[in-house]
Amino acid sequence: MSTTTDARTLDNYVGGAWTPAQGAETLAVTNPATGALLAHVPLSGGADVDAAVAAARAALPAWRDVNVIERARRLFTLREQLVARREDLARSVTTEMGKTLVDARAEVGRAIEMVEAATAIPTTMQGRILEDISRGIDAETIRQPVGVCAAIAPFNFPMMVPFWFLPFAIGCGNTFVLKPSEQVPLTQQIVFEILHELELPPGVVNLVNGGREVVEALLDHDGVDAISFVGSAPVAKLVYERAARNGKRVQALGGAKNHMVVMPDAVIDKTVSGLIGSAFGAAGQRCMAGSVVVTVGEAHDRLLERLAAATRALTVGDGIDAASDVGPVVSCAARDRIADWIDRAVADGATVVVDGRGGLDGLPAGGAFVGPTILTDVTPEMAIAQEEVFGPVLAIVRAQSLEEAIGIVNRSRFGNGTSIFTESAPAVRRYRHDVQAGMIGVNISVAAPVAFFPFSGWKDSFFGDLHAHGPDAVEFYTRKKTVTSRYFGSGQGTGAYFVEQ
Structure with a gap:
């Protein structure tokens, strides 16, 4: 995809390929400093969401079977490629969102820190084991991917907020669908160029541009297992209630004062x-x-x-x-x-x-x-x-x-x-x-935690149980499975076994 400022219509990224949206309606993306037209963003619909979720669902078995060390290595590569293009990304953030280049560079740096934290997945995704809970019986808890995960991102951090979710989700073995804000879709076009170069299995990461129709389709979709949202408090509450009602794991970050x-x-x-x-x-x-x-x-x-x-x-x-x-x-x-x-x-x-x-x-x-x-x-x-x-x-x-x-x-x-x-x-x-x-x-004016700690808002600033990034991210993007095991034929003979009376 080109990063020039001609009035092109953006594509979605589905199943490992750039794909035009099926709907014809678009919105203008403009530079807030000048009013200049940057691009047209498509207002994708339910069929586009269906295609992205189907691609993510199809990719899930193969991706979750990629060993965790290899998944972490892909994140190391992603980190290096983001560093190589950090100035392009920062300028894109400033051009479409408006914040100063100093702020934009800091935002890109925070996104890279998220990837760095996610590379620790081989350690942070580890489970627990207790030997001999009864004679010859062991118990262990392991973590496995949740499934297909989606994120709905706001306009104010076009680069950082999607990375509160994406690297942790795929690092844990999930597949991912991102809906960026329709006001600032250009930075994620560059990000997905970079992701494309990682040669992930088609469908591991997907991008669907659009507005409310895409959000509602993701919240209601039977093929989506977990939803992450960042936006205003009233919308966060609606997202939380609707996603939870549809049986999804959900974290919805709202507004603040x-x-x-x-x-x-x-x-x-x-x-x-x-x-x-x-x-x-x-x-x-x-x-x-x-x-x-x-x-x-x-x-x-x-x-x-x-x-x-x-x-x-x-x-x-x-x-x-x-x-x-x-x-x-x-x-x-x-x-x-x-x-x-x-x-x-x-x-x-x-x-x-x-x-x-x-x-x-x-x-x-x-x-x-x-x-x-x-x-x-x-x-x-x-x-x-x-x-x-x-x-x-x-x-x-x-x-x-x-x-x-x-x-x-x-x-x-x-x-x-x-x-x-x-x-x-x-x-x-x-x-x-x-x-x-x-x-x-x-004596810290912006107390936003670094990537290794959770973004832990309270009250109407957050709806859910597990927060973004830090150890909460691994909790959110994995399900626990507890295994209690016993093996016969060890030469120990018979004994008292762990049974309910």
Whole structure:
């Protein structure tokens, strides 16, 4: 497949070959910084899903019989080929999604780390054995593949999020169907070029482009055994319920409203840098973005002026430009939605300290730009402090004590991530113990775990039992089989056997 920016129509990848979608309807894929047309993505239908699932099902017996060491070696090769094309991949992420090239390179690096973690499958997939549970009887638990696994990926991480799932799934001996976001399908076209070069058995990995119809077909398909989803909380809940009702194993990662608590003793320079990166990196389009700052006591006055000055100094522009600190959001519709959120916050009583709705002269007229915005006089009850905006908007809430700050965080229906900025070990100990969120940062602004640990959101940020990547990935992509065995003819004669009375 070409990686040029002509208006080609993308293909699916099914059964080891690039395959045109059976439906004729397409959507335009545009560069959010310029509005330029990049490609057309097909809106595949049920027949395309049927073909991909059938290919995955047909490939499963042969692939699960490939020994685990060889599967790990294929992942080592995948890792090397991704490294060789990491700049192509990063530029693709920036061009179709908008985040700065620095952010995109970091995203590609995280995807490569996922492959590196998955290469440990010969160790992490090991079972357990206990000898002599009774005389001459042993018991062991082994892990085997779940079957055909599918993943439905969001727009904000075109490269990384699919790799939360793909390398672990195939490393464990499963076959795989990916539906990337129809807003950002181009990066996975490059990925599947690379996967094609691995010469995996046809059908081990499959790609189906499309929208809602593809999602629903995967959720309902009898040939799909497990579903992974990343997206908004309402959709994650629907995916979880529908997939589970259809007898599938499911992990559904939803939205977030991540709070960052700043204590009076925080190191302000480091804290400001962390807050800026968390709130405005990727233009705030991250489920781990810090979107609410809770200042405790005098921390508010120490922080606000310096945070506002640092925010005003950020440069908004095309993410491909090295001078840009903040790129566009994913679409003009997203831009307008974010501006409406700021207007609503002001109507509710918030004060705009830094306004990203203006001052963007000189940027392309077709670009989806909204600048970093800081709001003060925000109360925990305001919608801007409760709902996910998914844009570069930072709300500041005041608290008088750590206890009050913890209460503010815990009242959120979300529980993805949170951070505390302090030099006080007792404050950290209390915060990490009492706060109701799955990922905690201590003077770390984006507490997203590395590949060897699970992405462990709580509450409305996650629906399911087993999280993405880390040891949870091996648990999710394998089924346990326990074998109790005894052999006669060993010369031991007869004895008391393990039987139910």
